Amino acid sequence: MGTVEPQVATTNTSDAQSQVTDGFHLVIDALRLNGIDTIFGLPGIPITDLTRKAQAAGMRVISFRHEQNAGNAAAIAGFLTQKPGICLTVSAPGFLNGLAALANATTNCFPMILISGSSEREIVDLQQGDYEEMDQLAIAKPLCKAAYRVLHAEDIGVGMARAIRAAVSGRPGGVYLDLPAKLFAQTMDAEAGKKSLIKVVDPAPKQIPAPEAVKRAVDLLRSSKKPLIILGKGAAYAQADAEIKSLIEKTGIPYLPMSMAKGLLPDTHAQSAAAARSYVLPEADVVMLVGARLNWLLSQGKGKTWGGKDSKAWGGQKFIQIDISPQEMDSNVRIDAPVVGDIGSCVSAFLNEIKSGWAKPPSEWLNAINERKNKNLAKMTETLAKNPVPMNFHSALNVVRDIIKANPDAILVNEGANALDFTRSIVDMYKPRKRLDVGTWGIMGIGMGFSVAAAVVSGQPVIAIEGDSAFGFSGMEVETICRYNLPVCVVVFNNNGVYRGTDVNPTGGPDVAPTVFVKGARYDKLMEAFGGMGVHATSPAELRKAMEEAIRSKKPTLINAVIDETAGTESGRITSLNPTSAKKK
Ligand code: FYN
Numbered sequence: 001m002g003t004v005e006p007q008v009a010t011t012n013t014s015d016a017q018s019q020v021t022d023g024f025h026l027v028i029d030a031l032r033l034n035g036i037d038t039i040f041g042l043p044g045i046p047i048t049d050l051t052r053k054a055q056a057a058g059m060r061v062i063s064f065r066h067e068q069n070a071g072n073a074a075a076i077a078g079f080l081t082q083k084p085g086i087c088l089t090v091s092a093p094g095f096l097n098g099l100a101a102l103a104n105a106t107t108n109c110f111p112m113i114l115i116s117g118s119s120e121r122e123i124v125d126l127q128q129g130d131y132e133e134m135d136q137l138a139i140a141k142p143l144c145k146a147a148y149r150v151l152h153a154e155d156i157g158v159g160m161a162r163a164i165r166a167a168v169s170g171r172p173g174g175v176y177l178d179l180p181a182k183l184f185a186q187t188m189d190a191e192a193g194k195k196s197l198i199k200v201v202d203p204a205p206k207q208i209p210a211p212e213a214v215k216r217a218v219d220l221l222r223s224s225k226k227p228l229i230i231l232g233k234g235a236a237y238a239q240a241d242a243e244i245k246s247l248i249e250k251t252g253i254p255y256l257p258m259s260m261a262k263g264l265l266p267d268t269h270a271q272s273a274a275a276a277r278s279y280v281l282p283e284a285d286v287v288m289l290v291g292a293r294l295n296w297l298l299s300q301g302k303g304k305t306w307g308g309k310d311s312k313a314w315g316g317q318k319f320i321q322i323d324i325s326p327q328e329m330d331s332n333v334r335i336d337a338p339v340v341g342d343i344g345s346c347v348s349a350f351l352n353e354i355k356s357g358w359a360k361p362p363s364e365w366l367n368a369i370n371e372r373k374n375k376n377l378a379k380m381t382e383t384l385a386k387n388p389v390p391m392n393f394h395s396a397l398n399v400v401r402d403i404i405k406a407n408p409d410a411i412l413v414n415e416g417a418n419a420l421d422f423t424r425s426i427v428d429m430y431k432p433r434k435r436l437d438v439g440t441w442g443i444m445g446i447g448m449g450f451s452v453a454a455a456v457v458s459g460q461p462v463i464a465i466e467g468d469s470a471f472g473f474s475g476m477e478v479e480t481i482c483r484y485n486l487p488v489c490v491v492v493f494n495n496n497g498v499y500r501g502t503d504v505n506p507t508g509g510p511d512v513a514p515t516v517f518v519k520g521a522r523y524d525k526l527m528e529a530f531g532g533m534g535v536h537a538t539s540p541a542e543l544r545k546a547m548e549e550a551i552r553s554k555k556p557t558l559i560n561a562v563i564d565e566t567a568g569t570e571s572g573r574i575t576s577l578n579p580t581s582a583k584k585k
Pocket residue numbers: 259274275276277278279296297298376377380416417420421424425426438439441442443571572573574
């Protein structure tokens with residue numbers, strides 16, 4: 001984090017040429033002093049001038065059309081950079097819009113600070129009916145990792161320091177910082193103001209694991225006949241890429257990447273067991289989790305997915321878990337070897353421990369995995385070679401797969417149901433932190449916020465593969481993409497509805513079914529409305545040409561990819577979570 005000389009607001013006061021600063025400038029100075037150079041937000045009362053002054057001070061201020069998208073942008077900027085992403089909103093409704101993203105960031109362990117202006121404390125607390133009256137601090141508290149309010153200009157430095165530390169230290173998460181309108185105009189002596197700011201030293205301190213914990217884990221791993229490593233998005237966040245690669249390759253243990261850990265090692269890596277997922281989970285005897293939680297995405301570590309007799313039964317695996325949060329251990333099943341620490345330090349300690357010698361896993365285990373994997377890969381190749389008219393998910397994603405292969409630095413943003421699940425298994429990733437998706441909550445609406453931030457913080461091309469329903473949640477941000485001329489290529493997989501476009505209204509009435517959209521909609525026109533490139537693609541060849549051109553030109557592009565409306569299944573791969581009524585009427 002670089003040092004920046006704080007800006008000083010010069011006001012000609014009547015008594016002398018005294019130099020004063022104010023709340024606006026102190027907030028900006030505190031951010032810049034801590035190496036934070038970008039704000040994602042939406043101007044309005046009382047933070048309009050803050051956005052202007054931040055821009056004037058040299059910060060990048062990216063204005064959105066809805067705070068939730070700005071919040072999602074901040075959250076993913078945090079994930080990509082390990083610095084808290086900043087989302088700035090107005091009071092009450094703007095704050096609430098941003099809050100959904102803050103809660104999602106916390107759930108996903110992304111470091112983010114939601115800074116919201118708020119109305120006058122005296123009126124809010126007596127509930128006397130202020131403009132946008134709301135006790136924002138109280139509302140934010142249960143939905144984030146920490147929440148603070150600053151009432152006096154001289155406390156801005158401390159408030160910001162606390163927010164930064166809370167966001168990035170330990171398990172990262174979302175932090176709320178409440179700045180009442182009156183604070184911004186408060187003045188104080190510039191020199192005293194400068195001194196009140198804090199440049200946070202070592203905001204995310206290393207957490208070294210206990211040597212005996214590492215030894216216990218390595219001993220368990222050594223005893224295994226069928227070991228498996230699961231890499232989660234915590235491992236991607238940790239930016240310990242070289243150490244993780246080294247651990248996987250030196251131990252020779254097969255690994256499964258969780259969705260956002262894809263590319264940590266190339267998905268084409270010989271040890272990837274992704275294509276044999278349903279074989280390795282129940283068969284493994286020792287499973288080592290690296291920055292992955294045993295939540296719903298891993299069937300809570302038990303049940304049939306893990307070879308258990310019924311949906312709640314333990315499958316018999318022993319677990320090693322590397323995580324920065326000690327409370328994560330035993331959250332679902334027994335963790336036999338917990339290793340608490342930051343992933344970089346933990347993995348380095350493992351590497352040190354195995355230096356004395358390591359026997360690769362038995363070849364029966366590796367061969368059995370390879371057999372399943374090759375069968376699945378061959379099946380996939382066969383499916384991808386088909387060229388149905390209209391396109392289905394596979395034939396369209398075959399194109400995306402080639403484009404990512406040719407452009408491994410491009411960032412892939414992905415949301416939807418079928419559009420998400422098919423993309424995850426079909427499109428290989430080659431580099432770390434290149435796949436950004438719906439995460440722990442499986443939330444829709446992250447698409448354009450993530451795309452804007454990914455383009456802004458990385459400068460790399462972004463490809464957003466969007467279900468037509470998912471796109472609707474943040475679609476208006478194509479204007480933002482055009483306004484900042486970002487190299488984002490949005491591909492809307494348009495099958496006329498949520499899951500599919502084939503449902504009918506059983507009453508025969510004039511309304512369409514709840515899951516159905518306007519048939520044959522032209523999402524490409526939305527991009528054209530703001531000066532971007534719109535393309536209507538009905539075949540893989542058209543899709544390929546348009547994506548190649550988008551990458552080449554770096555122009556904001558939206559491709560309306562027409563997908564067979566009968567393609568796709570209800571809820572994609574998680575149909576079992578969607579209760580359906582057995583009753584006919
Ligand atoms: C994976 N697979 C492959 C490959 N990669 N086959 C061939 N080639 C490649 N490269 C196989 C894999 O072995 C599985 O087959 C199957 O493809 C699916 O793999 P996936 O996606 O890894 O596994 P699965 O079972 O879907 O994973 C469970 C899950 C996942 C819960 C982790 O579904 C998930 O992340 N879901 C998120 C859903 C979500 O959030 N939706 C948004 C809400 S939508 P088998 O081994 O044969 O099983 C609202 O409706």
